[in-house]
Amino acid sequence: xxxxxxxxxxxxxxxxxxxxxxxxxxxxxxxxxxxxxxxxxxxxxxxxxxxxxxxxxxxxxxxxxxxxxxxxxxxxxxxxxxxxxxxxxxxxxxxxxxxxxxxxxxxxxxxxxxxxxxxxxxxxxxxxxxxxxxxxxxxxxxxxxxxxxxxxxxxxxxxxxxxxxxxxxxxxxxxxxxxxxxxxxxxxxxxxxxxxxxxxxxxxxxxxxxxxxxxxxxxxxxxxxxxxxxx
Amino acid sequence: xxxxxxxxxxxxxxxxxxxxxxxxxxxxxxxxxxxxxxxxxxxxxxxxxxxxxxxxxxxxxxxxxxxxxxxxxxxxxxxxxxxxxxxxxxxxxxxxxxxxxxxxxxxxxxxxxxxxxxxxxxxxxxxxxxxxxxxxxxxxxxxxxxxxxxxxxxxxxxxxxxxxxxxxxxxxxxxxxxxxxxxxxxxxxxxxxxxxxxxxxxxxxxxxxxxxxxxxxxxxxxxxxxxxxxxxxxxxxxxxxxxxxxxxxxxxxxxxxxxxxxxxxxxxxxxxxxxxxxxxxxxxxxxxxxxxxxxxxxxxxxxxxxxxxxxxxxxxxxxxxxxxxxxxxxxxxxxxxxxxxxxxxxxxxxxxxxxxxxxxxxxxxxxxxxxxxxxxxxxxxxxxxxxxxxxxxxxxxxxxxxxxxxxxxxxxxxxxxxxxxxxxxxxxxxxxxxxxxxxxxxxxxxxxxxxxxxxxxxxxxxxxxxxxxxxxxxxxxxxxxxxxxxxx
Numbered sequence: 001x002x003x004x005x006x007x008x009x010x011x012x013x014x015x016x017x018x019x020x021x022x023x024x025x026x027x028x029x030x031x032x033x034x035x036x037x038x039x040x041x042x043x044x045x046x047x048x049x050x051x052x053x054x055x056x057x058x059x060x061x062x063x064x065x066x067x068x069x070x071x072x073x074x075x076x077x078x079x080x081x082x083x084x085x086x087x088x089x090x091x092x093x094x095x096x097x098x099x100x101x102x103x104x105x106x107x108x109x110x111x112x113x114x115x116x117x118x119x120x121x122x123x124x125x126x127x128x129x130x131x132x133x134x135x136x137x138x139x140x141x142x143x144x145x146x147x148x149x150x151x152x153x154x155x156x157x158x159x160x161x162x163x164x165x166x167x168x169x170x171x172x173x174x175x176x177x178x179x180x181x182x183x184x185x186x187x188x189x190x191x192x193x194x195x196x197x198x199x200x201x202x203x204x205x206x207x208x209x210x211x212x213x214x215x216x217x218x219x220x221x222x223x224x225x226x227x228x229x230x231x
Numbered sequence: 232x233x234x235x236x237x238x239x240x241x242x243x244x245x246x247x248x249x250x251x252x253x254x255x256x257x258x259x260x261x262x263x264x265x266x267x268x269x270x271x272x273x274x275x276x277x278x279x280x281x282x283x284x285x286x287x288x289x290x291x292x293x294x295x296x297x298x299x300x301x302x303x304x305x306x307x308x309x310x311x312x313x314x315x316x317x318x319x320x321x322x323x324x325x326x327x328x329x330x331x332x333x334x335x336x337x338x339x340x341x342x343x344x345x346x347x348x349x350x351x352x353x354x355x356x357x358x359x360x361x362x363x364x365x366x367x368x369x370x371x372x373x374x375x376x377x378x379x380x381x382x383x384x385x386x387x388x389x390x391x392x393x394x395x396x397x398x399x400x401x402x403x404x405x406x407x408x409x410x411x412x413x414x415x416x417x418x419x420x421x422x423x424x425x426x427x428x429x430x431x432x433x434x435x436x437x438x439x440x441x442x443x444x445x446x447x448x449x450x451x452x453x454x455x456x457x458x459x460x461x462x463x464x465x466x467x468x469x470x471x472x473x474x475x476x477x478x479x480x481x482x483x484x485x486x487x488x489x490x491x492x493x494x495x496x497x498x499x500x501x502x503x504x505x506x507x508x509x510x511x512x513x514x515x516x517x518x519x520x521x522x523x524x525x526x527x528x529x530x531x532x533x534x535x536x537x538x539x540x541x542x543x544x545x546x547x548x549x550x551x552x553x554x555x556x557x558x559x560x561x562x563x564x565x566x567x568x569x570x571x572x573x574x575x576x577x578x579x580x581x582x583x584x585x586x587x588x589x590x591x592x593x594x595x596x597x598x599x600x601x602x603x604x605x606x607x608x609x610x611x612x613x614x615x616x617x618x619x620x621x622x623x624x625x626x627x628x629x630x631x632x633x634x635x636x637x638x639x640x641x642x643x644x645x646x647x648x649x650x651x652x653x654x655x656x657x658x659x660x661x662x663x664x665x666x667x668x669x670x671x672x673x674x675x676x677x678x679x680x681x682x683x684x685x686x687x688x689x690x691x692x693x694x695x696x697x698x699x700x701x702x703x704x705x706x707x708x709x710x711x712x713x714x715x716x717x718x719x
Contacts (some may be wrong), residue, residue, distance in 0.1 A: 048566050052710045072568045082717065083563040085494075087501040087635065089474045099490050100567045127474045129501065131636065149568075 001026040001153065001185045002047070007056035009042050009209075017042045017209040019056075024202075026152075027182040029175070031200030031217075032189040033225060038206040040189040041079065044157050047187070048077055060153060076146040077155040083142050086131030090123050090141045093130060094148065101149030108148065115144050118170050135162045143171065147178065154178070155187045160195050168195065175199045193229070197222040237337065259654060264346060268353060275357035283365070292362060292375070292433060297426030299379070303386060304407065306350065310390040314347045325461075335457045339388070339450065348387060351380035367433065374436030375429065381439075381446040388449040392456060399456075475500070485584075491577035492584065498556060499549075502635035505556060508548045512585075515544025516592055519607070523599045534676070535667035535683060536660060538610030541593050543618055545585035547656055550622035551629065553578050558632035558716035565713065571702045575623060579698070582619045586611055609684035613663050616690025620697050621659050627708055630715035 002024040009017040017039040024030050032040050045051045047058055049065050058065040065071050077083070085093055098108040112124065122137050130138060139162050146154050159175075160168050176199055179186055190196040197203060197217055205213035205228065213228070215221060282291035324334055359376035363369055393400040410421050432438040479496055482489045499505045522529065522537040540547075549556075554574075557564060564574065590611040597604045666686055671679030690697065705712075 048562075050562055050565060050710075050713055069570050072566065072570070075566065077566050079562065082560050083566070085560050085563070087497055088494075089476075092497070096490065096494060097567070100569050102568075127476070129474050 001028075001061055002187075003059045004046075005056050005059075007046065007058065008054045009039075009046060009051065010054040015209050017046070017206075019043070019209075019211055022204075022211070024185060024187070026185055027179070028202055029179045029186045029200045030188070031196040031203045032187065032206060033191070033193060033196055033203060034189075034206035035229075037208070039209040040206060041157055042209070043206070044077070044079060044155050044187065044189065047155060048075070048079070050079075071153075074152040075155070076148070076151040076153070077157075078139075078142040078146050078159070079155070079157040081135075081138060081142070084130050084138055087129055089129060090126070090133075093141060094145060097145045097148050101151075103149050111148060112144075115174075118144065118167070118174060120167070136164055136167065139163060140167065147174075150181075150184075152183055153185050153187070157189050158191065159188060160190055160192050172199050193222060193225045197225065237341070263654065268346075268349065271350065272353045272357065275354040276361075279358050279361035279365070290430075291365075292358075293426065293430050295358065296429035297423060299429055300422045300425045303382065306383065307386050307389060307393075307403075310347055310386060311393055314345060314387075314390055331458060331461050335454055335461065338457065339391075339453060342387060342391060343384065345387070348384065351376070351383045355379040355383075362433075368436075370436045371433050374439040375433050378429070378432050378439045378442035381442040385442075385446050385449040388453040391453055392449075395460070396456070485580065488577050488580040491574075492581055495556075495577075495581050498635070504633065504635055505549065505552075508552070509545070512544035512548040515540050515547065516589060518544075519593070519596055519599075519603075523596070523603055531671070532664050532668055534606070535610070535663045535679070538606040538680075538683070539614060539618070539660065539663050540610075541596070541607050542586050542589040542611040543614045543659075544589065546582055546614060546618050546622045547659065549585070550582050550619070551625060551656065552633060553582075553623060553626040554712070555626065555629055555631060555633045555716070556635070559635060561713060561716045565709065571705050571709075572698065575701055575705060576698060578623060579619050579694075582622065583615050586614045586619075606680055609680040609687070610663070612684040612687030612691075613666070614687070616687030616694075617662070618659060618687075620690065620701060621662070623701055624704065625656070625659070627705060627712070630712065632716045632718065 002022075004019055004022045006021070007017065007019045008015065032043065034040055042051070046053050047060070047065065049071075053066065060071045061074060063071045085096070088096065094108050094112060095105055098104070098111075103111075112119075116124075119140060123133075123140055126133075130141060133141070139159070143156065143159055146156065159171060163171060172195060175186065175188070178184055179199075179201075186200075188196060188200060201217050203213070203215055203217055203221055203225070204211055205225065213224075215224075278295065279291050282289075282294050286294060355376050359372045362375065363372040389403070393403055414421050428438075428441075432442075477500075479493045482492045482496070485492055499509050518540045519537055522533070526534070554561065590608065593607050594604070596607055663683055667676075667679040667683050669679075670682045
């Protein structure tokens with residue numbers, strides 16, 4: 001689904017990211033781990049053409065991301081709170097994202113019914129603008145909005161951060177359900193090794209911009225990651 | 232401690248995204264400053280000798296004194312619209328062991344380091360030197376100059392107050408209007424009175440103590456105003472703003488653009504800053520009331536101004552900040568299933584919508600004659616066909632993110648205007664003037680208006696081509712814009 005070739009991002013004389021070749025097949029749940037500054041957000045930003053690669057290219061579903069805008073048809077993402085429009089209510093935000101992806105209000109209403117449990121009565125019909133919600137509840141809105149319109153590629157940066165424990169567990173279930181569909185490729189970064197090894201079937205470990213480890217998830221993966229990070 | 236606060240301000244300036252603005256803009260700004268600075272200096276040097284020569288029987292300085300009020304008002308207006316005021320990140324400073332007094336003193340002192348405070352040196356100083364050469368005592372010349380410098384710095388503080396507080400601004404405007412009315416209708420000659428006051432400073436230099444106390448008075452008022460506002464304005468208390476559920480369904484007639492128009496309308500209605508800016512754009516509608524009754528006495532190049540202004544207020548105020556209004560969530564928009572073409576097209580529609588509404592609202596100008604309304608109409612055509620695109624291009628050059636719903640108003644940059652913005656609207660004004668003036672000079676004014684309108688019509692006919700070109704420019708700048716907008 002996504003292929004990157006000799007991808008680098010260099011700021012001045014500092015290499016933020018340098019990945020020779022990476023292939024993410026269709027239907028995979030791809031987990032990205034690494035300490036701060038390892039290049040996780042840089043990688044995601046490159047995938048979304050939010051920053052320009054110094055060298056190399058990214059091919060998403062046969063489309064060169066930096067050259068064409070067509071990848072936007074099948075990609076959705078939630079990176080940080082700049083992905084929310086603060087002066088809209090959650091409903092208006094969902095409708096807006098929906099109509100950008102060609103889905104009308106009624107369909108959004110039915111779509112949202114599936115997530116009432118996840119929202120825990122804190123999101124819909126609150127008569128509040130997104131900017132007045134707590135960080136955790138803002139995140140819930142942003143995450144669910146990425147599922148609108150069945151995108152083929154979903155990119156989530158730190159989806160578990162800021163969520164309360166109950167919601168974290170519910171989110172794991174949601175992600176698993178989402179990846180049952182073999183059409184969806186999900187990319188997640190996380191500092192929470194437990195969560196990421198639980199939901200992802202492949203883990204890539206970045207450090208200082210380079211891939212240190214790239215493995216299918218097994219029962220031993222969590223231990224291996226903990227050993228690496230505590231060393 | 233004070234010096235570290237200054238360093239903070241200096242770092243903020245150096246590290247701001249605008250510092251990386253296009254070199255060409257910087258050079259142009261520099262030239263503009265040189266030009267205006269040079270003109271003011273020249274004026275200061277020649278005004279005294281010129282007046283002495285022309286009115287030998289009168290005292291040149293008392294003629295200058297008699298128009299000082301007008302200069303002050305002009306200075307205040309220029310400063311209000313153009314002067315950038317110092318901004319401090321108070322949130323992080325409030326928790327540090329720095330006294331509030333020190334923070335405010337720093338802000339006020341920094342406001343004095345501004346190019347606009349060079350005016351007393353460029354304009355008044357040469358005059359006062361001429362005074363000294365012209366048989367006045369040093370103490371007289373100095374007292375006169377010092378008084379004007381102190382009053383100019385007082386205007387600096389008045390600018391801060393007027394920018395931060397609409398009530399203060401309102402009371403100043405009201406004050407000026409009542410002075411104007413008093414001057415014209417009740418034989419109270421304020422301008423002359425003030426002129427005589429400055430005459431008396433020259434006669435009796437100790438009178439300069441009055442401007443000195445005015446200066447300290449305004450310093451004190453500004454200080455107290457900022458001190459009372461030096462908190463995060465209740466941002467720690469949960470807000471209870473109830474969302475308005477207006478759905479703006481009437482916009483559905485715009486088809487596929489309705490989605491964006493609705494969003495932009497929500498942006499305007501629900502955020503403090505765009506709301507103020509759009510309200511200001513309504514004032515442009517009334518420009519003609521001041522202009523058309525006196526049309527015979529106006530220079531010719533003002534005529535196209537008027538016709539552009541009346542329908543173009545929205546472009547000049549709100550439009551200047553497209554796409555910066557979306558800066559808070561620009562990365563989101565860039566990842567959505569939304570091509571640049573559709574995005575820009577929707578912004579074009581928004582501005583066109585505003586021009587059309589203004590054109591309808593300006594129908595009462597028919598009162599001044601159908602010719603006048605046709606002038607406005609030709610300006611409207613220009614605004615839709617070309618003004619919109621120039622605005623969009625200007626917005627692309629504007630690499631400063633905007634905070635929509637500013638809470639800590641007293642210390643944030645709440646201005647709707649800056650020198651750079653002014654530079655960007657220059658082509659918007661010069662171009663129509665040329666388009667009108669050249670054919671009007673060669674043929675007559677009707678041909679001028681027809682040219683203006685037909686250029687607009689051409690812009691509408693070739694809309695798609697221009698749009699595609701604009702998309703290319705925006706795509707080229709995409710990453711730069713994203714970088715600047717994510718920097719707060």
